[in-house]
Amino acid sequence: MAAKPQKIKRSYQLKHLILTGILGLLLGGGLMFGLVRHQLQVANDAYRSLGKVATVYQTLYYNYYKKVPSSKLEQGAIDGMIESLDDQFTEYLNKAETESLNNTIDSSFSGIGAQVQKAGEYIKISSAITGTPAQKAGLKTDDILLKVNGKSVKGQALDKVVTKIRGKIGTKVTVTIKRGDQVFNKTLTRAKIPIHTVNAKLVKKDGHKVGYLEVTTFSTNTTKEFKTAIKKLRKQGVSAFVVDMRNNPGGLMDQALSMSSMFLKNGQKIMRVKDRSGKVETYTAGKKFDKGFKVTEPTVVLVNGNSASAAEIFSAALNESGHIKLIGAKTYGKGTVQTTQEFKNGTELKLTIAKWLTANGTWIHKKGIEPDIKADYPEVAYSAFIDTTKIYKEGQVSKQVKTLQMFLKYLGYFNGKANGYYGQDTNAAVQKFQSENGLDVNGQATKATVTKIEEKVSQKLGDTDPAYDEALKTVVQE
Known part of the structure; x- marks a missing residue:
C-alpha cells in the first residue's frame, strides 16, 4: 500500500548543488559531497509499493528466532536499496558523517585549530591557525601529540585522533605535547575554526x-x-x-x-x-x-x-x-551531481540526481x-604504505616486498628489479639503509626500518614537484 516517491524538481538551485569526488579528512583533506536542502515528497500510495518490504520487516521483527533491533532491520533495508544502485556516490550518512559534510560545506568546524599530519607512530602539528585556541595556547609546528585527554594516541590512525580532538564549541580538551625533550599538557577550549580553501x-x-x-x-x-x-x-x-x-x-x-x-x-x-x-x-x-x-x-x-x-x-x-x-x-x-535529504535524527541520504x-x-x-x-x-608517490605489523626478510615474496623495493630504489639503495622477492640484493639494500640511519643492522624490514624508509621517501617527494x-x-x- 504505498509508495512511489515524487520526482525531485530539477530546478538546480546552484547555491545548493554539490559535486563530489573523493572522500578526504578535515585537517588533511575534507569530506566533499553533494547537497541540496529540499525535502523529498512521497505519494499517498507509498504503502502499496513498499508493502512487501513492510511485510518482510514485520515477519523478521516478530518471528525471527532471536530478537532483532528495529534499527538494525531499518539500516539493513536502507543499505540494501542503496547497494542495488551500484553507485558509490549514493549513500546513507550517519550523524557524524552528516556533521562532517556540513562543516566542510560551511567552511568551518569545531576544534582547536591545529593542522596535523602523521609522523611515525604519533601525530605532528604542522601548523596552528592564527587566532585559534591552538595558536593562543602556544602550540607550534613540529610539536608531537602524545595524548588526548590523558589517553595515548600512539599508533592510532590520523582520522581517529582528529575525531578525539574535535568536539562541541565551548568544551575542553587536554593534549599532551612533546617539544624536544620537554613534555607538557595544554587544556584548550574548542571553538569554531574557519577552513581556508x-x-x-x-x-x-x-x-x-x-x-x-x-x-x-x-x-x-x-x-x-x-x-x-x-x-x-x-x-x-x-x-x-x-x-x-x-x-x-x-x-x-x-x-x-x-x-x-x-x-x-x-x-x-x-x-x-x-x-x-x-x-x-x-x-x-x-x-x-x-x-x-x-x-x-x-x-x-x-x-x-x-x-x-x-x-x-x-x-x-x-x-x-x-x-x-x-x-x-x-x-x-x-x-x-548529488543532493541530500535530511532526516530528523541528524542523518542524511545522499543520492545522485543528474x-x-x-x-x-x-x-x-x-x-x-x-x-x-x-x-x-614518480610512481612511488602513489604506492600504498607498507603494513608495519609484519617483519619482512630474505626469502619472502609479496606485494609489500615489491613496494619496499620501490621505496629503496627511489632512495638510491636498491638497483635491482622491484619484483616482490626479498633476495640477497634486497637484504643488502636494507642493511645499508639501516646502517646509514642509525637502526639495528640485521637486513630485516622491521617496523622501525619501514617507518624510517617511508619517512625518507616522503621527505624526498616533498622536495620535488615536476608538474x-x-x-x-x-x-x-x-
Missing part, C-alpha cells in the same frame, strides 16, 4: 612574477577567497597565474561556476547538466556568476588523479572554452580529463 603565494620565475593559487575544495567561501587572493597578488605585480586543482575532491557547484566564469568571456559555455529525462541545462559565463570580475592574465591549471567533480568542471571549462592548458596527470573522472557534461558536451565519468602536458610525481615546475615554465611562455 585557497592558498596563494607569489613565485618568481625567469624574471616574471607568477601568482600561485592552490584550491583545496569548493566550499561556501571559496570564490570569495579566490577573488581576494587574486587581487592581493595583482597588487604585488604578478603577470600570470598557476591554479592548482590537484587533490581537490570537489564541492559546491555554484562556486565552480563562479570561478570558471572569471576566466571566460561572457557567453562562453562552462558546463551542462543532464537529468534522467534527458533534459539539458547549459551554464554560460557572465555577470550572474563572476559579478564582472575577470582574470585575463596568462593562466595554466594543475590537475591529477585526485582532481574530481567540481575541480573537473573548472578545469574542463577553462580548457575547452578558454583554451587554457592543463598540466599534470589525468583527472579522477566524476561526472554526476549527470554533468563539459562545455563540449563530454561526459567524463570514469574517464577523467587528459592534461595537455603530462607531468607528475609545478612545468606549470611555471609554461605560463611564463604564454
Whole structure:
C-alpha cells in the first residue's frame, strides 16, 4: 500500500548543488559531497509499493528466532536499496558523517585549530591557525601529540585522533605535547575554526612574477577567497597565474561556476547538466556568476588523479572554452551531481540526481580529463604504505616486498628489479639503509626500518614537484 516517491524538481538551485569526488579528512583533506536542502515528497500510495518490504520487516521483527533491533532491520533495508544502485556516490550518512559534510560545506568546524599530519607512530602539528585556541595556547609546528585527554594516541590512525580532538564549541580538551625533550599538557577550549580553501603565494620565475593559487575544495567561501587572493597578488605585480586543482575532491557547484566564469568571456559555455529525462541545462559565463570580475592574465591549471567533480568542471571549462592548458596527470573522472535529504535524527541520504557534461558536451565519468602536458610525481608517490605489523626478510615474496623495493630504489639503495622477492640484493639494500640511519643492522624490514624508509621517501617527494615546475615554465611562455 504505498509508495512511489515524487520526482525531485530539477530546478538546480546552484547555491545548493554539490559535486563530489573523493572522500578526504578535515585537517588533511575534507569530506566533499553533494547537497541540496529540499525535502523529498512521497505519494499517498507509498504503502502499496513498499508493502512487501513492510511485510518482510514485520515477519523478521516478530518471528525471527532471536530478537532483532528495529534499527538494525531499518539500516539493513536502507543499505540494501542503496547497494542495488551500484553507485558509490549514493549513500546513507550517519550523524557524524552528516556533521562532517556540513562543516566542510560551511567552511568551518569545531576544534582547536591545529593542522596535523602523521609522523611515525604519533601525530605532528604542522601548523596552528592564527587566532585559534591552538595558536593562543602556544602550540607550534613540529610539536608531537602524545595524548588526548590523558589517553595515548600512539599508533592510532590520523582520522581517529582528529575525531578525539574535535568536539562541541565551548568544551575542553587536554593534549599532551612533546617539544624536544620537554613534555607538557595544554587544556584548550574548542571553538569554531574557519577552513581556508585557497592558498596563494607569489613565485618568481625567469624574471616574471607568477601568482600561485592552490584550491583545496569548493566550499561556501571559496570564490570569495579566490577573488581576494587574486587581487592581493595583482597588487604585488604578478603577470600570470598557476591554479592548482590537484587533490581537490570537489564541492559546491555554484562556486565552480563562479570561478570558471572569471576566466571566460561572457557567453562562453562552462558546463551542462543532464537529468534522467534527458533534459539539458547549459551554464554560460557572465555577470550572474563572476559579478564582472575577470582574470585575463596568462593562466595554466594543475590537475591529477585526485582532481574530481567540481575541480573537473573548472578545469574542463577553462580548457575547452578558454583554451587554457592543463598540466599534470589525468583527472579522477566524476561526472554526476548529488543532493541530500535530511532526516530528523541528524542523518542524511545522499543520492545522485543528474549527470554533468563539459562545455563540449563530454561526459567524463570514469574517464577523467587528459592534461595537455603530462607531468607528475614518480610512481612511488602513489604506492600504498607498507603494513608495519609484519617483519619482512630474505626469502619472502609479496606485494609489500615489491613496494619496499620501490621505496629503496627511489632512495638510491636498491638497483635491482622491484619484483616482490626479498633476495640477497634486497637484504643488502636494507642493511645499508639501516646502517646509514642509525637502526639495528640485521637486513630485516622491521617496523622501525619501514617507518624510517617511508619517512625518507616522503621527505624526498616533498622536495620535488615536476608538474609545478612545468606549470611555471609554461605560463611564463604564454
